[in-house]
Amino acid sequence: MFYYNAKYKFALPGQSPSGIAGAIIAASAMPAGQLLRRDFRKYPYLQHRLFDSQLYLSSLDPNVAPTAVVNLASWPWFCPNAVPEYDSDTHASVKHWKDLHADTLLQSWPNCLPNHPQAIRSAARASVQAQLDLGCEMVILPGPLTTIATQQFAVETEWIDAGLEVCRALKVATPVLATVGISDAVLRGVDPPQNPLLHTITNQLSARADLAGAYIVVEQASETGYVCTSRDTLLSLLLLIDDLVRGAGKTVLVNYVGTFGAVASAVGASVWSTGYYLSQRRLKLADFEDKIARAMPRYHSLRLAGDVGLQVDLERAYAQFGDRILTDTSDGRTLRQALESRTYPQSAPEWEYAQSNIAAAAGHYNEIAFKLGQFATLSPEKRIEMVQRWLEGAVVWSGNLQRIGIAQSTQTELSHQAVWLNAFQAWRSYIGPYQP
16 A cells, blocks of 8 residues: 655645555654654544654765754664754754754764664664654664675664564564665666575565564665666565565565555555655665755656656647546646646646646645555455556557657656566566465
């Protein structure tokens, strides 16, 4: 099912569906004191919530990513007791707290993982306790980013075992998941079925009965766009999910792969998470660097399984194919009417290609993700066939747009569809006839 990848704004944009099943909240979203005091009751989708402690961001450079580092450093598994916690009775606002302590937090940032066993246990305990305090429905153990395949997942298992020890001591009753954070640097260029790292990961997680499953994030260091375009990376993800779900009987959650999460759900992932912004669709350490930028609206087409640029391309596509390229959503209806009457953008200003004018586009994207999340209601066999047809259709539509002169660009995504289909078909070919 689809969970919203929540950042600092909890209010859903535009006319996002009220039935979104839940959320995953990132530690980098806001300072610890602010999040721990947030009232979740007014956001229905947050009644089912998870928390990602993002230990895999421990190598961020505070000189280029100060905003994210200040938020992360406020959590005790990164910088324990570095500064006084935010307190609304003491500090006039979160901004006031940051103004007072940002420099200290940046100076305290270790820029590396704790490596002493006691420090690892302390960090794990702080993360688990925070999730209990936040009322999370599952506990996601903190885990580092795997960037070197030859280390046999040894550091990662040390963190898993420390987290499980903490959960036993705290008598945690909710399911416990291990974080599996992998850089695509150890996946690209390696034949996924023969990649020993994948087998090591599944063997280590399968051997731990206390683990309910895994929370998987892939750091897409090699990608430049909103979507993953590496067959090796995507097939590795699918094989890892399949091995854990069918092979080991574990639960798997996936984040930061955009609507490819729907493909992951067909393979067995119980939850996938995304959102409109680039930082919600893709995990890349460089994205945390402070930059002066404004989001531009992007139109997501379900049939295309990708975005179509609003500046020129969507009107060209509509002129040729009509509303077949469009996706019916609450936020998308005014755009459809404007295109039909040839009055775009005047009659649909909420869709005008302008800086920060993204509320309607974001609500539209979330509704599409919500619709894809309904695959979870189907049987595994039907999910697989549904995804197969969806991806085949997306490849056709990518070709349709290219045939009328629309090209791959930063706004229009036409190159990944065949890669997604290829990775999914390779998974099907590898496993043979599906047996739950």
